[in-house]
Amino acid sequence: MSRDEERVTELEIRYTHLLHHIDELNEVVTQCNRRIARLEKDNRRLLEMVGSFSPDLAESPDE
Numbered sequence: 001m002s003r004d005e006e007r008v009t010e011l012e013i014r015y016t017h018l019l020h021h022i023d024e025l026n027e028v029v030t031q032c033n034r035r036i037a038r039l040e041k042d043n044r045r046l047l048e049m050v051g052s053f054s055p056d057l058a059e060s061p062d063e
Contacts, residue, residue: 001009
């Protein structure tokens, strides 16, 4: 195998590994986005619940 063929083979191997890592990172980001969306939904629900307990209370100055 020539030096150029070895270099191409090495680049193909590295490229394949990079694609694998990109796929793994994409899955992590997708899971994080789902979790953030779920937490935002839970947070809105909790804020509505707290607001329904005492609608006459004024918000604190820092909100």
